[in-house]
Amino acid sequence: MHFALINDQMVAAKQGLKGSCRGCGQPVIAKCGTVRVHHWAHQRSEMCDSWWEAEKEWHRSWKNNFPHLWQEFFMLDIHTDEKHIADVRTDQGLVIEFQHSPIKPEERIAREKFYNDMVWVIDGTRLIHDYPRFLKGQNQIIASSQSGIFNVYDPEKCFPSAWLNSSVPVLFDFLGNESITNPLDFRSPLYCLFPIRVGRRGTLARIPRRAFVKTTINGEWSLRVKRIMSELLKARKEWQDQKEGSERSWQLHELQMSQLNKGRG
Numbered sequence: 001m002h003f004a005l006i007n008d009q010m011v012a013a014k015q016g017l018k019g020s021c022r023g024c025g026q027p028v029i030a031k032c033g034t035v036r037v038h039h040w041a042h043q044r045s046e047m048c049d050s051w052w053e054a055e056k057e058w059h060r061s062w063k064n065n066f067p068h069l070w071q072e073f074f075m076l077d078i079h080t081d082e083k084h085i086a087d088v089r090t091d092q093g094l095v096i097e098f099q100h101s102p103i104k105p106e107e108r109i110a111r112e113k114f115y116n117d118m119v120w121v122i123d124g125t126r127l128i129h130d131y132p133r134f135l136k137g138q139n140q141i142i143a144s145s146q147s148g149i150f151n152v153y154d155p156e157k158c159f160p161s162a163w164l165n166s167s168v169p170v171l172f173d174f175l176g177n178e179s180i181t182n183p184l185d186f187r188s189p190l191y192c193l194f195p196i197r198v199g200r201r202g203t204l205a206r207i208p209r210r211a212f213v214k215t216t217i218n219g220e221w222s223l224r225v226k227r228i229m230s231e232l233l234k235a236r237k238e239w240q241d242q243k244e245g246s247e248r249s250w251q252l253h254e255l256q257m258s259q260l261n262k263g264r265g
């Protein structure tokens with residue numbers, strides 16, 4: 001964890017400090033070695049959130065785009081007493097989870113259910129095939145009538161399968177810890193895959209990093225996502241109706257043909 005409580009103040013880990021966990025209240029000690037990012041660890045027990053993953057520089061630098069009070073936000077389900085730490089939770093209730101390590105489908109689903117209003121930001125540099133796959137899949141990605149929004153004809157050819165069935169938007173960060181030197185670098189923006197498919201077709205948004213941070217902080221993000229999702233639901237309904245309609249007319253055509261053939265025989 002980045003922060004612990006010392007005299008009710010949020011304090012970052014510094015050599016020799018002791019504090020208490022903001023979630024469970026247990027004593028934590030500052031770990032300030034040279035291998036891992038400086039962090040707080042529970043002194044006598046395991047980390048109190050089973051979903052927690054060891055932080056990398058990547059997590060830390062993403063989280064630091066947001067106010068300290070929004071980082072490592074403890075959330076409690078009052079019905080089940082389940083408690084988890086959201087990487088970032090905005091004051092409007094949007095949870096942003098920065099995911100570097102692999103995650104089991106059951107845990108991904110459980111986290112999406114627990115946090116509900118959330119987005120994933122995935123470290124697209126951990127696996128060597130993720131970015132080459134995305135580049136190779138560019139012929140699947142076609143501009144839509146809206147600026148910055150694209151249709152992805154076969155999302156499987158562009159993105160890792162672990163993230164294709166998510167029920168919330170998934171943003172891929174293919175830059176990782178590198179800093180952007182060339183704004184035209186393909187890895188410069190984030191790529192957001194939306195959860196709703198129209199047939200096989202997915203929807204992708206290309207989002208400048210700064211715009212993602214700015215709009216999640218000022219709340220515009222959730223409004224835009226809501227609008228895109230409702231357009232997608234409508235498009236999916238139209239697609240389904242059209243498909244059912246053409247299936248019905250095909251069945252009718254087959255029925256007419258078989259009656260015609262019977263009449264002839």
Ligand SMILES: [Zn+2]
Nearest residue numbers: 021023024048
């Ligand atoms: Zn704890």
